[in-house]
Amino acid sequence: MSAQQEYSFFGAVERSFDKAAKFTSWDPGILAQIKECNAVYRMHFPVKIGDKIEVIKAYRVQHSQHKTPTKGGIRYATTVNLDEVMALAALMTYKCAIVNVPFGGAKGGINIDPKKYSVYELEKITRRYTSELIKKNFIGPGTDVPAPDYGTGEREMAWILDTYMSMRPGEIDALGCVTGKPVTQGGVRGRREATGLGVFYGIREVCKMDSVTEKLGLTPGIKDKTVVIQGLGNVGFHAAKFFREGGAKVIALAEFEGAITNPAGLHEEEVFQHRKTTGSILNFPGATNITNSSEALELECDILIPAALENVINGDNAPRVKAKIIGEAANGPLTPEADEIFIKKGVIVVPDMYLNAGGVTVSYFEWLKNLSHVRYGRLEKRFTENLNTEILQQLEILTGKKVNEREKLFIQHGPDEVDLVYSGLEETMITATREIMDVWHANPSIPDMRTAAYVVAINKVGTSYAELGIFP
Numbered sequence: 001m002s003a004q005q006e007y008s009f010f011g012a013v014e015r016s017f018d019k020a021a022k023f024t025s026w027d028p029g030i031l032a033q034i035k036e037c038n039a040v041y042r043m044h045f046p047v048k049i050g051d052k053i054e055v056i057k058a059y060r061v062q063h064s065q066h067k068t069p070t071k072g073g074i075r076y077a078t079t080v081n082l083d084e085v086m087a088l089a090a091l092m093t094y095k096c097a098i099v100n101v102p103f104g105g106a107k108g109g110i111n112i113d114p115k116k117y118s119v120y121e122l123e124k125i126t127r128r129y130t131s132e133l134i135k136k137n138f139i140g141p142g143t144d145v146p147a148p149d150y151g152t153g154e155r156e157m158a159w160i161l162d163t164y165m166s167m168r169p170g171e172i173d174a175l176g177c178v179t180g181k182p183v184t185q186g187g188v189r190g191r192r193e194a195t196g197l198g199v200f201y202g203i204r205e206v207c208k209m210d211s212v213t214e215k216l217g218l219t220p221g222i223k224d225k226t227v228v229i230q231g232l233g234n235v236g237f238h239a240a241k242f243f244r245e246g247g248a249k250v251i252a253l254a255e256f257e258g259a260i261t262n263p264a265g266l267h268e269e270e271v272f273q274h275r276k277t278t279g280s281i282l283n284f285p286g287a288t289n290i291t292n293s294s295e296a297l298e299l300e301c302d303i304l305i306p307a308a309l310e311n312v313i314n315g316d317n318a319p320r321v322k323a324k325i326i327g328e329a330a331n332g333p334l335t336p337e338a339d340e341i342f343i344k345k346g347v348i349v350v351p352d353m354y355l356n357a358g359g360v361t362v363s364y365f366e367w368l369k370n371l372s373h374v375r376y377g378r379l380e381k382r383f384t385e386n387l388n389t390e391i392l393q394q395l396e397i398l399t400g401k402k403v404n405e406r407e408k409l410f411i412q413h414g415p416d417e418v419d420l421v422y423s424g425l426e427e428t429m430i431t432a433t434r435e436i437m438d439v440w441h442a443n444p445s446i447p448d449m450r451t452a453a454y455v456v457a458i459n460k461v462g463t464s465y466a467e468l469g470i471f472p
């Protein structure tokens, strides 16, 4: 068995947890409870594919019920296994705690290659999986709320919702049984780009901190930073978009078939369209091909964003990575061995469980919208616009001067749903970054930002268990 196959993702999460637990003062029993997965559901169900019956292997893991519902995405990939789903569920617990989203962690997965099935077959598999979850009470707005993850998106969430609603007719809050839905089916505006946008907000905040930029010899801010992104899925695509719009240069984009680089910067939408029409990211006009995709991770750059899968930077390739900041947009892209190497090299690793929390944060906003049965901004938009118009008019009368048309529109504007979602996400990411950095700076023996993030998470989950969850 190769080192790659032996790698346990859940084991890696446990190791990072133990490393951080030393910096807390929780009772060992509480720490042991936080670490465990509370409920594991492994299922096999038959689905008729063509004229054959296929046995589909799937999972749902609820890592912690210190807060309910539990929350986390559903992944469709051939790499899905129990170890991976357990690790991802645990990360969800810590992620939600750090960004103050009042959920426990969960994750689901179906061991299939979604590209091998027709849309009709995928719908059958998704609906059957959902009914298995319903049978065991593993889904519901107050128990466990799935969302998209690698290999799933709005379409799958709509199927899950429809299956749930048809089996639970009349349940008033049924829309909150799943998030990441299409906007027409109870989704919230801004959820699609939320993870990529959260990654941008988080890294932007880190780049504003003198303590970080001085140490790395970087100028403060995002402008003109060189960025390499691995993965052009939903997260990588949107991260690329927001970095480019923020003034950074995305100098390389990597997908599994290869990578492309252009020091003048790449436009993610053009690359996406090129890949869609040609079937490959390679041979993009003006860019240089890198046929071995993982070599893109080793390019000279300021910021490296792995936005694909776990375990892509490990003890083997970490010594060759030249980035100064690594932003973990994916879950678990670095192994604990890579962490140790980056601590020695002085590279700042901005950890997954808070940096990619934008998705679950906006899922929380979507769930709140579903429970309140009203679109964000519906009540206050007009009121705010009227009030701002009145204030501006008074200012113009009192000063005898006119505000220019562009500024006027900006000042008058009452919040739309997407404005409120972005603002809630921005606030969440800024607060979380500062909280983690404060913990790190307050204790110089904490070796890296991941450990500081775990300390924040353990303290929050520990408080819940200590105050509420332990019965005599």
Ligand code: GLU
Pocket (backbone or CB within 6 Å): 071, 072, 073, 074, 145, 146, 147, 148, 149, 150, 179, 180, 331, 356, 357, 359, 360, 361, 363
């Ligand atoms: N799958 C995403 C994650 O890993 C989102 C989860 C959610 O929105 O519940 O954070």
